[in-house]
Amino acid sequence: MEGLTQLWQSTGLSNFEPGQAVMMAVGFLLLYLAIRKEFEPLLLLPIGFGAVLSNIPVAGIADEGGILSYLYLGIKSGVFPLLIFMGVGAMTDFGPMLANPKTLLLGAAAQFGIFGTLLGALALNLVPGLNFSFKDAAAIAIIGGADGPTSIYVASKLAPDLLGAIAVAAYSYMALVPLIQPPIMRALTTEQERLIEMAQLRYVGRIEKIIFPGVLLILSAMLLPSAAPLIGMFCLGNLIRESGVVERLSKTSQNELINIVTIFLGLSVGSKLSAHQFLRPETLGILALGALAFSFGTASGVLMAKLMNIVSPTHKVNPLIGAAGVSAVPMSARVANKVGQESNPHNFLLMHAMGPNVAGVIGSAVAAGVLLALVQ
Amino acid sequence: MEGLTQLWQSTGLSNFEPGQAVMMAVGFLLLYLAIRKEFEPLLLLPIGFGAVLSNIPVAGIADEGGILSYLYLGIKSGVFPLLIFMGVGAMTDFGPMLANPKTLLLGAAAQFGIFGTLLGALALNLVPGLNFSFKDAAAIAIIGGADGPTSIYVASKLAPDLLGAIAVAAYSYMALVPLIQPPIMRALTTEQERLIEMAQLRYVGRIEKIIFPGVLLILSAMLLPSAAPLIGMFCLGNLIRESGVVERLSKTSQNELINIVTIFLGLSVGSKLSAHQFLRPETLGILALGALAFSFGTASGVLMAKLMNIVSPTHKVNPLIGAAGVSAVPMSARVANKVGQESNPHNFLLMHAMGPNVAGVIGSAVAAGVLLALVQ
Amino acid sequence: MEGLTQLWQSTGLSNFEPGQAVMMAVGFLLLYLAIRKEFEPLLLLPIGFGAVLSNIPVAGIADEGGILSYLYLGIKSGVFPLLIFMGVGAMTDFGPMLANPKTLLLGAAAQFGIFGTLLGALALNLVPGLNFSFKDAAAIAIIGGADGPTSIYVASKLAPDLLGAIAVAAYSYMALVPLIQPPIMRALTTEQERLIEMAQLRYVGRIEKIIFPGVLLILSAMLLPSAAPLIGMFCLGNLIRESGVVERLSKTSQNELINIVTIFLGLSVGSKLSAHQFLRPETLGILALGALAFSFGTASGVLMAKLMNIVSPTHKVNPLIGAAGVSAVPMSARVANKVGQESNPHNFLLMHAMGPNVAGVIGSAVAAGVLLALVQ
Amino acid sequence: MESSLSEFLLSGFKLSLIGMGIVFMFLSLLVWIINITSKILQKYSLEPQELPGYRGLGATAESEDAEIVAAISAAIQWYRYR
Amino acid sequence: MESSLSEFLLSGFKLSLIGMGIVFMFLSLLVWIINITSKILQKYSLEPQELPGYRGLGATAESEDAEIVAAISAAIQWYRYR
Amino acid sequence: MESSLSEFLLSGFKLSLIGMGIVFMFLSLLVWIINITSKILQKYSLEPQELPGYRGLGATAESEDAEIVAAISAAIQWYRYR
Numbered sequence A, B, C: 001m002e003g004l005t006q007l008w009q010s011t012g013l014s015n016f017e018p019g020q021a022v023m024m025a026v027g028f029l030l031l032y033l034a035i036r037k038e039f040e041p042l043l044l045l046p047i048g049f050g051a052v053l054s055n056i057p058v059a060g061i062a063d064e065g066g067i068l069s070y071l072y073l074g075i076k077s078g079v080f081p082l083l084i085f086m087g088v089g090a091m092t093d094f095g096p097m098l099a100n101p102k103t104l105l106l107g108a109a110a111q112f113g114i115f116g117t118l119l120g121a122l123a124l125n126l127v128p129g130l131n132f133s134f135k136d137a138a139a140i141a142i143i144g145g146a147d148g149p150t151s152i153y154v155a156s157k158l159a160p161d162l163l164g165a166i167a168v169a170a171y172s173y174m175a176l177v178p179l180i181q182p183p184i185m186r187a188l189t190t191e192q193e194r195l196i197e198m199a200q201l202r203y204v205g206r207i208e209k210i211i212f213p214g215v216l217l218i219l220s221a222m223l224l225p226s227a228a229p230l231i232g233m234f235c236l237g238n239l240i241r242e243s244g245v246v247e248r249l250s251k252t253s254q255n256e257l258i259n260i261v262t263i264f265l266g267l268s269v270g271s272k273l274s275a276h277q278f279l280r281p282e283t284l285g286i287l288a289l290g291a292l293a294f295s296f297g298t299a300s301g302v303l304m305a306k307l308m309n310i311v312s313p314t315h316k317v318n319p320l321i322g323a324a325g326v327s328a329v330p331m332s333a334r335v336a337n338k339v340g341q342e343s344n345p346h347n348f349l350l351m352h353a354m355g356p357n358v359a360g361v362i363g364s365a366v367a368a369g370v371l372l373a374l375v376q
Numbered sequence D, E, F: 001m002e003s004s005l006s007e008f009l010l011s012g013f014k015l016s017l018i019g020m021g022i023v024f025m026f027l028s029l030l031v032w033i034i035n036i037t038s039k040i041l042q043k044y045s046l047e048p049q050e051l052p053g054y055r056g057l058g059a060t061a062e063s064e065d066a067e068i069v070a071a072i073s074a075a076i077q078w079y080r081y082r
């Protein structure tokens, strides 16, 4: 019966560590949120499943030689988040932003969420038991960018230990955008402001759309090369889309390639959800900061819009679309539209909110570049 | 004319070893079986072609630095068979099995094929010239699971040298299921048994289908973590399918991703069909054992069904569907249906046979886990 | 303000080297050609973008650890060009060639372009400042094969330093086929010859089409194993297509797989367009030789057709289809058709030109094999 | 590894016994859990069960047709993969 | 890294200032370039601009509908990716 | 590698001769094999050959149309890949 003993010793039950059980529960919680609550299921489903898989005792699925350890190389090298960013670029229509470029400033303002979170993370060192280095704080701050691949990319460079917690916080709060944003938006605007109807967007031609990714890339190369990998891959995807001459590459970037990488990326992120990396007071701090980051970014965007209306009162901007500057495409643009329609059901803000929405993606990539350049 | 001599010395003709010529012929035989006889063409076509390519003299396509040596890393790491398993999970409907869970026992019984083969392989050491280690025997035994990726996964861990022969045997016998199974099924059943009509399957709801992969994974994590990579990736694919919230990931898993990996996996398996690994008496032993394995598994499944009818005579099971317990999805379920219709053309057993069919996949993954845990 | 200084030192502006600026301009020129002039956009768009990305100062996107350095491993290992070749094989219909096999000789003749270029490259050593080794000359010569993946494969083996320039030259001249070929075709043929109508092609059965890739592979294995990786993967793709039993693999090879690899291959090629590798007099030499190669190959194909008409005057060949022997599928076949219709609008040469066209692909793979075998 | 063949076979026999034991235990446990789960779901009416339990043999030809179509499409889904 | 927390926070504050400065500078520059580009393209009539500049508030309900359809399809394109 | 340029060119010339020889030999062999294969297949009537050999110049306009459609679709298949 030596075989049976050997078998019992090889079971999960006899080897379970409490932390692993808790982390498997966390994984199932993420699966529940993804499936039942439809919290960003494209990412949270693979992340949750990866968390379950990697915490199975003995199996070592995330240990060296396990499948998740191989998939994780795609994050470590930066390849997966950058390919996702390329695919997102291929799905992005810059038209609404090009039609009304001043909405870019809303996308800029919302990045206050990032730097506010940075300060918050540094301040949390006051709390006994929490200990965030400057790099940690910078990686956490990017959650405020409301941009999954950017968060993962920055975290993998600055604080790989926190990668799991940061990605979970980033995607969870993105899913919570419809809950977090509206109260802040209502609190900071008057009924009159929420009723502002915006001028219809002008027509944006094909050449403008083709030129834009090139211009954006040059600007980033000149001023902020540390943001060039992110912005470059994003621009590549967008150029593939807008050029009109490589339709098959565009279709593949937006579908099969991004889908395959999403599965692998999600599983790999999940593989970083181990007990000793996640079950720490720091994780609670990260989750608290994430809520702060989104709220702060939302408020900054709305207030910026109000400021713009004071500075140039001719073409008024509905301040609700400022909230879309956090990016979280297209959820926050939908939220802006919905809150606007509460006041006037015939006021369609969705298209107008897409401008700050995609500007927010650029804004957070720029902020990521600053952090990558200055925090070492 | 030094150049001409150099060229002649670089031709295949002047470098052909007899073994390579034979193995190229084996490769072409596999291509013939795949294309003309439609023997599991999705796998046997790339495997056959890989065998031809890797036995071309001088070219070194399977040697270090050749394309097949790079593709083989996907097998060595376990990534390719596990991704195939994920795709198969995304193609699997557990509905019929959940509607009639006792068919799981048929899937369990059919795994006698695996352990019968294990004993057979060990016994073959009696034959002079044959020499199977315990690991070899375990790797060969999994052929009885009638499950390609499981066989490849286990062989790559326990007996990489036999990988080529094992994969060829597994897929060939799966293709031969319509020839191997019916005589055994007819011999072990009475006409009356073959006429048994089964109650229509109950409706299985979405929540049951979503919960099942989680339950299966937890059970495997608790009891048999060595099976967790296989069962885990299978459950991931199935959850992606049933969750209903990640349609695009489901589509990609079932199509492009599994197709790409199938091409690569097949070529890599073919690259292990070298003369010194394949042209050995052991290969003949493996082929003989493969036929035994399938026959034994089929018989066990049918007999188990008869036993179940004796134990609980109220809801009778048509013993023909016991043969589907070997898995070989969906071929053996079709065979059960066809043999049943020979007796009564209006008896549709296909859906009922899908239960033991997918149960057989779980059963052989469990058996694989046992072997991986206990054979080192 | 230490931070600001640090930031300024991290900008691209303060770090730009003149060579990088020039190479970024080259990248944008390629993008312009790809998008505006539709010069082989599937490849030149990613190549151009890769050139821009890899020349961004500080970012190091093509340096070790950057995303392009990882993607480049796919070229270094030979995997990417071979997978493209597989996909091209899956897109190729050998029917027209099998129906009229003597057109293979036109595909052979056009390879004079390769060897003429080889001599040209060696002779260019006479020009002071130019310095081509034998390996360099061989890698450059393959441009004359008018076959992108073959050029990239050979260059990655023989002269990785020249890879960028060679790929750019190969794809640019392929795009210029409609400009380069017609004057040569008109100069070398009489009006009477251009009016030749060709007999309708015979029906080619499925078995012939299935057998052909096997025959081609055996011949290459026997005679020229150094060409076996290229020809083998090409034949695999074609067999997947023609076998008719693995439709889903065929579809994936022709679409998603080749699209994904095309993006990665293009970016990786672009990453070799660095200033010190490209801004050399050698590059001018390569560009000059490329034009020569295409012209020479075109002329050889046309003259071969005329020779064949002298030798066997019964079934005359329209010499215009000889120009399609350079491959550049399907552009040069279209050119042959168009020039023929200038003389007689009812003379449809397209199908007839597809024979030499695909023969040219085989021809240049054979020539590549010779060079890989004899030049070390 | 054992030196003599009989020991070798004995080990194999023990492994087979243990192996089949585990397989049956595992799948039987699964049967039990599936039944439990199904009952719990029905009890709390968490989902509309078209008709709980077996529907009996009197199913019409029409539903048989629908069933067979479903079965075939499920089977075709597999596309001969395994 | 600084030893005392206040120095730590001061560094963070400086970084935030620089960071937001860069973000605004970068995106403002982009606004300026987009405006310039648009003007140049219009000047040389490089592309037919359906109606240069804003069309005013008098847009009909119909075009609103078209707009909302376009917006939704753009949004759906994103498929919740970020 | 040779030291003087003329030796260098001579090697290149030899290589070109050998190379073109091989290319022609290889493709000629292929012509021969294709012809043989086609004859064998016809002999054993392994497949229905719509009309063995050439059909002559008298093909109708209709079949020309079909041919051109086939040619174009074959060409489009290539999607400018090479």
Ligand code: NA
Binding pocket: A144, A145, A146, A147, A325, A326, A327, A328, A360, A361, A362, A363, A364, A365
């Ligand atoms: Na953002």
Ligand code: NA
Binding pocket: B144, B145, B146, B147, B325, B326, B327, B328, B360, B361, B362, B363, B364, B365
């Ligand atoms: Na099985």
Ligand code: NA
Binding pocket: C144, C145, C146, C147, C325, C326, C327, C328, C360, C361, C362, C363, C364, C365
């Ligand atoms: Na060619």
